[in-house]
Amino acid sequence: xxxxxxxITTCAGIIFLSFAFVAYAQAVPPPxxxxxxSQNTLDGVAGDYVTVKGQxxxxxxxxxxxxxxxxxxxxxxxxxxxxxxDWSAEKGLxxxxxxxxxxxxxxxxxxxxxxxxxxxxxxxxxxxNEVPQVSTITHFNVAPKKNLNPGQVLPVALGTPIVLLxxxxxxxxxxxIEE
Amino acid sequence: xxxxxxxxxxxxxxxxxKSMLWLLISSLLFSVTCYLLLTNKELSLLDxxxxxWLLGKVIIGVGLLVITVDASSIITxxxxxxTAESIFLSPVSLTDFVLGKLLAALTLWFxxxxxxxxxxxxxxxxxxxAIPFIAYIALLGTLGVLGFVLxxxxxxxxxxxxxxxxxxxxxxxxxxxxxxxxxSTLKNDVVSQIxxxxxxxDNIFSSLDNVLVDYKVSLxxxxxxxxPLVVFCLLALGLLAFAMYQxxxxxxxxxx
Numbered sequence: 001x002x003x004x005x006x007x008i009t010t011c012a013g014i015i016f017l018s019f020a021f022v023a024y025a026q027a028v029p030p031p032x033x034x035x036x037x038s039q040n041t042l043d044g045v046a047g048d049y050v051t052v053k054g055q056x057x058x059x060x061x062x063x064x065x066x067x068x069x070x071x072x073x074x075x076x077x078x079x080x081x082x083x084x085x086d087w088s089a090e091k092g093l094x095x096x097x098x099x100x101x102x103x104x105x106x107x108x109x110x111x112x113x114x115x116x117x118x119x120x121x122x123x124x125x126x127x128x129n130e131v132p133q134v135s136t137i138t139h140f141n142v143a144p145k146k147n148l149n150p151g152q153v154l155p156v157a158l159g160t161p162i163v164l165l166x167x168x169x170x171x172x173x174x175x176x177i178e179e
Numbered sequence: 180x181x182x183x184x185x186x187x188x189x190x191x192x193x194x195x196x197k198s199m200l201w202l203l204i205s206s207l208l209f210s211v212t213c214y215l216l217l218t219n220k221e222l223s224l225l226d227x228x229x230x231x232w233l234l235g236k237v238i239i240g241v242g243l244l245v246i247t248v249d250a251s252s253i254i255t256x257x258x259x260x261x262t263a264e265s266i267f268l269s270p271v272s273l274t275d276f277v278l279g280k281l282l283a284a285l286t287l288w289f290x291x292x293x294x295x296x297x298x299x300x301x302x303x304x305x306x307x308x309a310i311p312f313i314a315y316i317a318l319l320g321t322l323g324v325l326g327f328v329l330x331x332x333x334x335x336x337x338x339x340x341x342x343x344x345x346x347x348x349x350x351x352x353x354x355x356x357x358x359x360x361x362x363s364t365l366k367n368d369v370v371s372q373i374x375x376x377x378x379x380x381d382n383i384f385s386s387l388d389n390v391l392v393d394y395k396v397s398l399x400x401x402x403x404x405x406x407p408l409v410v411f412c413l414l415a416l417g418l419l420a421f422a423m424y425q426x427x428x429x430x431x432x433x434x435x
Contacts, residue, residue, distance in 0.1 A: 152304060153217045156297045157210035164206050164294065168199045 031060030032067070032098075032124050034106070034135040041139040044112045052138055054106040056124055058098040066127030067095040069106060076117045076139075086113045115144040180271055184279025188253065189286055201245050205291050209298045212237045216302065227306050228392045234302050235312065235387040238295045239320050240356070242288055243327055243380070247352050250284045250328045251345035254335040267431050273423055281328055288324040292317060311396040319383045322408040326379055327352070329415035336422035355380045379411040 037053040044050055058064050070092035073082040084091045088110050095104060106122065118140040125132040216230050254277075257263040266276060296313060303309035331348045338344050358371075359380040366375050375381045386404035389395045398405065 152301050153214055156301045157214045160294060160297055161203060161206045161210055164199075164203050168196065168203065171199065172196060 031058055031062075031064060032126055032129070032133040033057045033059055034069070034122050034124050034133060036122070036135050036138055038138065040136070041141065042110075043141045043143070045143045046112050046115050048112045048142075050110050050112065050140075052108045052110055052120065052122075054122055054135060055103050056095065056098065056106055057103040058100055061100050063097055063099050064126040064128065065097050067098050067124060069093045069095060069122055069124045071108060071120060072123055073118055073120050076119050082118065087111055110140075112140065112142045115142050117141055181275040181278040181282070184271065184276060185282040185286075188280060188283030201249070201287070202290055202294055205241050205245060206294050208241050209234075209238065209295055213298045213302055227303075228308070228394075231299075231302055231306070231308060231312055232384075232387055232391045234298065235316060235391065236360075236384055238291075238299075238316055239323060239380075239383055239387075242291045242295075242320050243323060243352060243356075245291060246284055246288050246324045247327055247331055247348045248345065249287055250280075250331040251335065251348045252341045253280050253284060254332055255339060255341040255344050258339040259341060264431050273427060277332060277419070277423065281332065284328045285321070285324065288320065292320060308391060308394075311390050315387060315390050315396075315401075318405070319386055319408065322405070322412060323379055323383050326408065326412040326415045329412065329419045333415065333419040333422040336419075336426045359384050376407060379408050382407045 034054055034056050037055060038051065042050045042052070056067070056069060058067075071084060071088060073084060073087060074080070075082050088108055090108060093106065093108075098104060108122075110120070120138045120140060122135040123132050124134075212234060216234060257266060267273070295316065299312050299316065300309050303312055327348075330351065331344060334347050335344045338347070355378050358374060359378055361371075366372055375385075382404040386401045389401055389404065395401065
């Protein structure tokens with residue numbers, strides 16, 4: 001009877017401690033946090049530039065060193081990550097140290113290269129933390145570029161040399177007749 | 180009298196396959212450029228103004244190349260075919276001779292310009308830049324071509340050989356074109372800036388940039404590019420006048 005009592009008490013203790021630990025973990029925010037200040041969804045046409053703005057905050061009580069932020073872009077159509085080669089001149093921003101309670105601005109200029117739908121997140125990692133922090137998702141809706149009508153170019157691109165060729169034949173024929 | 184030489188040259192230009200082929204080749208180059216600029220996924224991402232600027236550079240570049248090659252042979256063939264003597268035995272002055280040839284070379288440029296107009300209109304669709312684009316291609320192209328033709332004619336009278344004139348003309352054209360296509364970051368030092376301001380091709384491209392990209396379309400906003408082009412034409416005219424003076428002193432048959 002006593003053994004059963006001890007066992008129940010021990011189990012209850014373990015469960016209580018687990019709950020307490022989880023509650024504590026939820027109550028203490030991670031030291032780094034990223035907020036997106038620009039709109040959640042950005043629309044544009046291929047070729048446009050948009051600016052994604054945010055801020056990074058050190059909510060902890062100690063200075064964080066070796067802080068780096070970088071972008072991660074995913075094509076939601078193909079579900080594949082996108083190479084940022086042409087999309088952004090600065091793929092990552094090395095911030096260095098952030099003092100306790102300090103907030104720093106983040107800004108990326110993004111070039112819409114290809115039509116489609118994309119999701120972008122900003123990832124931040126500090127040298128001392130094993131787990132990186134991520135921002136909320138910014139959605140891109142990129143429409144295809146239609147500022148020029150390629151339908152008009154084909155008749156001109158093909159027609160002009162053909163017309164010139166015809167003129168050339170006519171002039172050559174007239175020259176033969178005159179001779 | 181110069182009109183007689185001009186008409187004779189035009190007849191020769193228009194009625195021969197070889198001469199008309201230049202126009203066809205120019206047209207094909209414009210077609211390929213225009214089609215790629217408007218349909219190629221990567222190139223079509225350029226702003227329309229930058230796209231027009233690129234097309235403008237191609238039109239002026241092709242025009243200068245064709246006219247330099249044409250002008251290199253238009254005078255010298257008269258010496259190589261030994262027809263110069265009979266021309267100068269007739270009542271044709273050297274000034275009439277040069278003026279007739281000059282008008283013939285400028286007519287070829289005019290033909291290239293006319294061929295380029297449909298491409299300019301298609302590429303400028305929806306931008307309201309078609310008229311300034313056509314006007315500035317006409318103005319800058321004519322000034323550039325005029326300067327080069329005068330320069331090449333002077334070289335023709337000095338050398339009296341197609342091969343030497345063509346080689347020298349092309350070297351000058353290349354020498355002026357290569358620095359003109361350098362990016363502005365490579366022109367930050369004083370020497371590069373002085374060369375850039377003196378280079379006629381650089382001034383043509385900069386003025387096109389000013390008109391098409393920055394939308395500064397008035398002549399007052401482009402005088403800093405047009406004045407060096409006029410100076411280039413005047414210098415080339417001075418050199419031609421000197422070459423004509425030397426030619427008259429030496430005579431048609433030069434004693435080596």
